[in-house]
Amino acid sequence: MLSLMTRSNKMLVVRRSVIQLVSMFLFNSFQRVECVFETLVCTISERCDCDFKPNIRGLEWDLYKNLYGQHLAQDIVSEEVSNFLLKENPDRPLVLSFHGASGTGKTMVSSMIGRHLFGTAMGSPYIHQFVPTLHFPLADRIQQYKGELKRWVQGNLTACARSIFIFDEMEKMPPGLIDIVKPFLGPSHAVFGTNYRKAIYIFISTVGEEVINRVALETRQAGKEREEIRLVDLEEAILQAVFNNKQSGFFQSRIIQEKVLTSVVPFLPLARCHVERCAHRELCQRGECKRNDVAEAVGGAVAYMPVHGRHFSSTGCKSVPAKVNFFL
Incomplete structure (x- = not known):
């Protein structure tokens, strides 16, 4: 009797094992078929889901390797983009506002985001850049521009929910225009019949640089490290500056007033050591990594501010390629 029960139990175990193996085989087969089908669809058609291949680790590495002197931007962008992409259905779009002087890395970071989400900096049909001029x-x-901008954003979101919109030179944006996109930036499920919560918006502006530069200078004069500067030291003052500046595209804007920005991202002024690192990177791209003498010469030739102290580059790293050409 015991022998029969043992054989029965063994048969039950074998039966379960066979079922598990068959289930695993069918599951893997379905996955392979689904993968092949998706590959085929992406080969014969244009879909943003096919191009959207986020590489969060790659973005984090790129930020920390190639963005100099910007601990706030590195931390904020890494965290906000990572948290946003981890949500299958985010409750609102990601809205970042970059502020700081020219040449401090704002445009470079927006390109990094595009490159690590769609595999290209600005060449993707799903990355849209607006320049006011x-x-x-x-x-x-x-x-007229309001109507065109609203239709353009809505149309691109309909084509691709993962669209990235970059509004450059916000300091030159006509006041009042940008508020037309405000309904797209909030937590509502849909606006104008379009689900838009997976999109990313980046606003780039030099407005607020006076606030940022002042805090950076005061920090240095107090004998503190720039890494001690926190977002809380800058955020409210930057928002006040852009909201009250008549030359700002955010002047009296509902986007600021109703707090729909996910985060303000300050870019600090660059010191000479950062300029020399920019020069070294430029030299390496030309196969001249060992020319430290050129990097030092570039660092010495850039204009610095304030006049008494010469702590920060007046142009960031913007003039570095031309300076490298001169000294190389």
């Missing part, structure tokens, strides 16, 4: 040059056509 190019797209909105005439102040008397604000109403």
Whole structure:
């Protein structure tokens, strides 16, 4: 009797094992078929899901390796983008506002985000850049621009929920225009019939640089490290500066007033050591990594501010390629 029960138990175990093996085989087969089908669809058609291949680790590494002197931007962008992409269905779009002087890395970081999400900096059809002097040059056509911008954003979101919108030179944006995109930036499920919560918006501006530069200078004069500067030391002052500046695209903006920005991202002014690192990177791209003499010469040739102290580069790293050409 015991022998029969043992054989029965063994048969039950074998039966379960066979079922598990068959289930695993079918599951893996379905996965392979699904993968092949997805590959085939992506080969014969254009879909943003096919191009959207986020590499969060790659973005973090790129930020920490190639962005100099910007601990706030490194930490904020890494954390916000990572948290946003980890959500299958985010409750609102990611809205970042970059502020700081020219040449401090704002445009470079926006390119990094595009490159590590869509595999290309600005070449993807799902990354859209707006430049006020190019797209909105005439102040008397604000109403026309509002209609065009609303339709453009809505149309691109319909084509790709993962679209990235970059608004450059916000200090040159006609006041009042940017508020037309405000309904797309909040937590509502859909606006104008379009689900838009997976999109990313990046605003780039030099407005607020006076606040950032002042805090950086005061920190240095107090004998503290720039890494001691925190977002809380800058955020409110930057928001006040852009909201009250009549030359800012965010002047009296509902986007600021109703606090729909995910985060303000300050870019600090660069010291000479950062300029020399930019020069060294430029030299390495030209196969001249060993020319430390050129990097030092570039660092010495850049204009610095304030006049008494010469702590920070007046142009960031923007003039570095031209200086390298001169000294190389």
